[in-house]
Amino acid sequence: MALSVEPTIHYPDSDGQPMADNTRQFRWIVLLKENLECLFANDPNVFVAGDLLWYPVEGRPDIRVAPDVMVIFGRPKGDRGSYQQWLEAGITPQVVFEILSPGNRLTEMVKKLQFYDRHGVEEYYIYDPDLQELSILVRTPQGLDTVEMIDHWRSPRLGIEFVLGEDDLEVYYPDGRRFLTTIELAQQIKEAQQRAEQEAFRAQQETQRAEQEALRAQQETQRAEQEALRAEQETQRADRLAAYLRSQGIDPEQI
Known part of the structure; x- marks a missing residue:
């Protein structure tokens, strides 16, 4: 009797959907992802990903979502085709x-909220850059719950602060x-380099002046030593002359 072989389960690295629908959305995804990478650059056990498929359940490749940005504490940095939680x-x-x-449709966002709550x-941060609307949900004993006071909200996990300005x-x-x-x-790096170059130039000028x-x-x-030497030589000549005059019976002080 032949042994049955279980089929290999495939977890695709792509869902076929674009990362962003427009430049503004893409710019915000990159802004958050790259700055969060910088924030945790020195912590090897914080993994930050953008548009990466997350599979929470082994054996269920149909249960998946690709957050625009996600942060995972306790996992090492490194390349992944997808985040397979098990x-x-x-x-x-x-x-x-x-x-x-x-x-983005309302039904899609409701499904994502249910997914994130369930798993x-x-x-959970939702930002609409066109309407400049930010929604924040944090976990409570009852599940993800909406934060009412969002201006100057500081993330408990990330420590970053969100400020609602007039324009963005x-x-x-x-x-x-x-x-x-x-x-x-x-631009900031360029300005810092220019300031460093100016400081180095000023320091060089100060060194040259010094x-x-x-x-x-x-x-x-x-010059002072030469003047002192000349004065000493003059004194020596005067002493020799005075000594010579005395040897001739002449008192130099009477001359």
């Missing part, structure tokens, strides 16, 4: 972000620095 010590992504676009997400949402690092786009970061002052002081010392 291969990741069973750890659920603790924080997820969704950036809305005009193509243990601790913090702003996100800040725990130390107060604002999340920057790649262009802003490049060297010039030291050279002038050395020259003054040399």
Whole structure:
């Protein structure tokens, strides 16, 4: 009797959906993902991913979702084709972000909320950049619940702060620095380099001035030593002359 072989279950790395529907949505996804990468760059056990399929249940490739951005504490950094939770010590992504676009439907967002609630997400952020509306849900004993006071909200897990400005949402690092786009970061680095170059140039000028002052002081010392030597030589000549006059019976003080 032939042994039956169980078919291999395939967990696709792509759901065939685009990462973003427009440039604004994409810009926000990149802004959050890259700045969160920077925030936890020195912690090897915080994994940050963007548009990565998350499979929470082994054997069920149909149960999946790809958060725009997700943060998982307790998992090492590294490349993955998907996040298969049973291969990741069973750890659920603790924080997820969704950036809305005009193509997002209410039913889709309700399903995602139910998914994140069912599978243990601790913090769920939904931002609509067109309407500048931010929704925050955090886990309570009853499940994910809406946060009412969202302006200047500080994430319990991430430590970052959300500030609703007049024109846009702003996100800040725990130390107060604002999340920057790649262009802003490049400009900041360029300005820092320019300031460093200017400081180095000023330091070089100060060094040159100090060297010039030291050279002038050395020259003054040399001139003073030469004057002292000439004075000593004159004194010696006067002493010899006086000695000669005395040897001739002449009192030099009477001359």
